[in-house]
Amino acid sequence: EPEVTQTPSHQVTQMGQEVILRCVPISNHLYFYWYRQILGQKVEFLVSFYNNEISEKSEIFDDQFSVERPDGSNFTLKIRSTKLEDSAMYFCASSEQGQLNTEAFFGQGTRLTVV
Amino acid sequence: SQQGEEDPQALSIQEGENATMNCSYKTSINNLQWYRQNSGRGLVHLILIRSNEREKHSGRLRVTLDTSKKSSSLLITASRAADTASYFCATLYGGATNKLIFGTGTLLAVQP
Numbered sequence: 001e002p003e004v005t006q007t008p009s010h011q012v013t014q015m016g017q018e019v020i021l022r023c024v025p026i027s028n029h030l031y032f033y034w035y036r037q038i039l040g041q042k043v044e045f046l047v048s049f050y051n052n053e054i055s056e057k058s059e060i061f062d063d064q065f066s067v068e069r070p071d072g073s074n075f076t077l078k079i080r081s082t083k084l085e086d087s088a089m090y091f092c093a094s095s096e097q098g099q100l101n102t103e104a105f106f107g108q109g110t111r112l113t114v115v
Numbered sequence: 116s117q118q119g120e121e122d123p124q125a126l127s128i129q130e131g132e133n134a135t136m137n138c139s140y141k142t143s144i145n146n147l148q149w150y151r152q153n154s155g156r157g158l159v160h161l162i163l164i165r166s167n168e169r170e171k172h173s174g175r176l177r178v179t180l181d182t183s184k185k186s187s188s189l190l191i192t193a194s195r196a197a198d199t200a201s202y203f204c205a206t207l208y209g210g211a212t213n214k215l216i217f218g219t220g221t222l223l224a225v226q227p
Binding site (some may be wrong): 055058093100109111 | 146155156157158159160163207212213214215216217220
């Protein structure tokens with residue numbers, strides 16, 4: 001069964017460093033998303049991406065964050081200068097169509113720890 | 116805030132029993148989705164129910180939606196130890212959005 005894959009599964013980084021989280025969405029999907037879940041808290045939307053551009057973003061997704069689809073298969077989330085409060089599980093998701101009609105499939109997540 | 120709330124926060128049952136989890140939300144939705152999360156792992160999609168639907172089934176899962184009460188329920192019948200997980204509802208609100216708003220989750224423990 002097709003699945004969304006994320007790498008790495010764990011990432012530890014020093015505060016102030018840049019990190020890139022990588023995702024390979026399901027191949028025929030057109031919509032891509034990043035969500036995060038701080039330990040013990042709700043899953044929060046960060047950004048959605050369609051047709052090579054951001055279609056929607058939350059207040060969390062400030063100038064420190066960026067997304068990119070560098071080739072036909074990868075979808076990345078970059079955090080330019082990590083803060084302690086960026087420590088969380090980051091989930092990539094993709095859907096065949098927009099959420100109105102189809103469900104989103106989530107990856108297993110990347111656990112980011114900023115020290 | 117436009118966020119779903121599940122209840123109960125935690126539920127412990129014996130294998131073979133049914134488990135019912137509820138979700139409430141605040142404004143009109145396009146659809147509501149239920150997800151499962153095993154401890155520390157990814158989110159697995161269970162069921163999507165649209166605002167014009169009242170009930171959906173998938174295997175041992177039954178989801179209902181009452182838009183007049185702004186609530187949904189997830190019923191797992193004949194539960195198994197492997198059903199132990201956190202269950203989240205996620206709502207897609209009206210308008211041109213692809214943003215899912217997740218609830219707080221119900222932690223289900225099924226005792227063998």
